[in-house]
Amino acid sequence: MSQYRERLRALPTFPETMPTLDPEAVPTHPLDLFTAWLDDAIGSGERQPNAFALSTIGDDGAPASRTLIVKDVDERGLHFSSNRSSRKGQELERNPVATALFFWRELGRQVEVSGFVTDLGADAAQADWRERPSYAGEPNPDWVLWALEPTRCVFLQATLDRKHVRVEYLRGGDGWEHRQPTTPAG
Numbered sequence: 001m002s003q004y005r006e007r008l009r010a011l012p013t014f015p016e017t018m019p020t021l022d023p024e025a026v027p028t029h030p031l032d033l034f035t036a037w038l039d040d041a042i043g044s045g046e047r048q049p050n051a052f053a054l055s056t057i058g059d060d061g062a063p064a065s066r067t068l069i070v071k072d073v074d075e076r077g078l079h080f081s082s083n084r085s086s087r088k089g090q091e092l093e094r095n096p097v098a099t100a101l102f103f104w105r106e107l108g109r110q111v112e113v114s115g116f117v118t119d120l121g122a123d124a125a126q127a128d129w130r131e132r133p134s135y136a137g138e139p140n141p142d143w144v145l146w147a148l149e150p151t152r153c154v155f156l157q158a159t160l161d162r163k164h165v166r167v168e169y170l171r172g173g174d175g176w177e178h179r180q181p182t183t184p185a186g
């Protein structure tokens with residue numbers, strides 16, 4: 001029998017005290033809730049609250065995920081950067097959709113942001129490139145800054161009794177709508 005079964009079940013889970021999420025009191029635009037939660041995550045002191053998993057879709061339809069750093073958030077969406085020739089760069093070139101998944105464990109919060117990805121242009125990419133620790137004075141024509149413009153966002157606030165509270169935002173023709181998903185959460 002695997003040695004992991006008992007060890008994994010014995011691991012500590014959520015913190016004893018966590019914030020609450022009132023689905024009746026969320027803002028109209030999901031990015032307003034996202035930035036409020038990002039502020040909380042930065043304030044919580046947890047390491048790399050700017051890290052998230054980005055999933056893209058390959059030609060065979062299979063998803064691929066990797067950790068990235070979110071560089072900015074504005075009306076265009078979540079900004080992130082990488083090499084155009086990377087696997088993610090090639091996949092985004094062919095199929096410019098992605099999902100970003102944040103997990104802020106000290107707050108028991110998860111946010112899923114899905115939508116369309118756009119290239120923010122060479123000037124923005126090089127400005128980002130110059131701020132990287134590895135920058136050695138040369139531009140990098142392969143570097144890209146993208147924005148993930150959301151069409152669907154799901155916010156989850158964990159609770160100790162595992163009755164996690166979720167709010168799903170969907171963008172339709174008339175703007176954003178939100179509701180509590182009815183499918184099981186955990």
Ligand SMILES: Cc1cc2nc3c(=O)[nH]c(=O)nc-3n(C[C@H](O)[C@H](O)[C@H](O)COP(=O)(O)O)c2cc1C
Nearest residue numbers: 051064065066067068069081082083086087088089
């Ligand atoms: C905490 C963390 C942050 C990272 N941030 C970035 C990033 O902002 N940009 C990037 O290109 N790779 C970043 N990486 C590396 C990626 O996870 C990944 O390995 C790399 O980009 C190649 O991915 P791909 O082959 O799927 O395109 C980061 C890795 C870690 C662990």
